[in-house]
Amino acid sequence: MMKLYNNAQSRGMTLLPLLKELGIEDQIEQIEVPYENMHQAEYTSINPMGKVPCLVDQGVVISEVAAIFTYLADKYMEKGLAPALDDPKRGAYLKWMFFAHGPLTEYMDLKGLNVPDEQIEQRKRSLTFGHEESVFAFLKKGMQEANPYLLGEKISAADLFLGYWMVFAISFKILPYLDEFKPFIQLLAQRDSMQDVPWFQKINA
Ligand SMILES: N[C@@H](CCC(=O)N[C@@H](CS)C(=O)NCC(=O)O)C(=O)O
Numbered sequence: 001m002m003k004l005y006n007n008a009q010s011r012g013m014t015l016l017p018l019l020k021e022l023g024i025e026d027q028i029e030q031i032e033v034p035y036e037n038m039h040q041a042e043y044t045s046i047n048p049m050g051k052v053p054c055l056v057d058q059g060v061v062i063s064e065v066a067a068i069f070t071y072l073a074d075k076y077m078e079k080g081l082a083p084a085l086d087d088p089k090r091g092a093y094l095k096w097m098f099f100a101h102g103p104l105t106e107y108m109d110l111k112g113l114n115v116p117d118e119q120i121e122q123r124k125r126s127l128t129f130g131h132e133e134s135v136f137a138f139l140k141k142g143m144q145e146a147n148p149y150l151l152g153e154k155i156s157a158a159d160l161f162l163g164y165w166m167v168f169a170i171s172f173k174i175l176p177y178l179d180e181f182k183p184f185i186q187l188l189a190q191r192d193s194m195q196d197v198p199w200f201q202k203i204n205a
Contacts, residue, residue, distance in 0.1 A: 002028045004068075005046065005054040007035060011065055012053030013197075014164040018069060018157055020193035022076045028055075066101030066161065070094075073157035081157040089151045096142065096150050096158035100165050103129035104139075108165070111174045139166070140180045148187050155191075163188040164197065171202035 006012035019025045033043055039050040047054040047063050055062045055071070062071050073082035083089040107129040110120060117132070124131045142150060142162075149159045167185055169175040177185075182205075188194055189205040 003056045004028050004030050005033050005052050006030060007033055007052045010052050014065060014161055015053055017160050017193035021081060022079050066097050069157050069161050070097055092151060093156055093158050096162050100162040104165055107135050108169050108174050143180045143184050146184050167199040171199040177203055
C-alpha cells in the first residue's frame with residue numbers, strides 16, 4: 001500500500017482530484033501530518049525537507065508535488081492521464097506539468113507575499129517566471145490552444161495540476177480571471193473529481 005503524507009491546508013490537496021481520476025484512493029493510505037509535526041524527526045526521517053506532500057511507494061520516497069503527479073499518472077498509464085513515452089504529446093505534457101510546478105508557483109508565491117513589482121522587474125532575468133506579462137502570455141496561449149484540454153480531446157494529469165493551481169490563484173486574486181481562462185476552468189469545474197475543490201465555487205466557475 002502506498003502512503004501519502006499530506007496536510008489538508010497544503011498544496012498536497014492538488015493530488016486529491018488526481019487520485020479520484022485514477023480511481024486509486026483505496027490503494028493509498030493518506031496520512032495527515034500537522035504543520036507542528038513537519039520538522040520533527042518522525043517526519044523528517046521520511047522527508048528531510050519537512051514538507052508535504054510526500055508519497056512513499058515500495059520504500060521509495062517521492063516528494064515534490066509535480067513529481068508525485070508525474071509518477072502516479074505514469075504508474076497507472078492505462079488510466080490515460082499521461083501520454084506514453086513515445087507519444088509526441090509527452091513533451092507538451094511535461095512542459096505544462098513543470099511550468100505549473102516551477103515558474104507559476106514562483107510567480108504565485110511572490111505575488112502572494114506582495115513583493116513589489118519593481119523588485120520583481122529588477123530580478124526578472126533570474127526569476128524562473130521572468131515577468132508577469134510573460135506568465136499571462138504563456139497561460140493565454142495555452143488556454144487559446146486548448147481543445148478543450150491542454151493536449152487536445154483527452155484530459156491529462158497536467159490539466160488537473162495546472163487547473164487546480166489556476167483556480168486557487170484566481171480565487172485568492174493572485175491571478176486575474178481572464179476571459180481566455182474561463183472555458184478551461186469551467187470545463188474542469190464540471191468534473192466529478194473537482195467537486196470537493198472549494199476554489200471553483202469561490203470564483204463562481
Ligand atoms: N517544493 C515542494 C513544496 C512543498 C511545500 O511547500 N509544502 C508546504 C505546504 S504547501 C509545507 O509542507 N510546509 C511545511 C513547513 O514548511 O513547515 C512541493 O512542491 O511539493
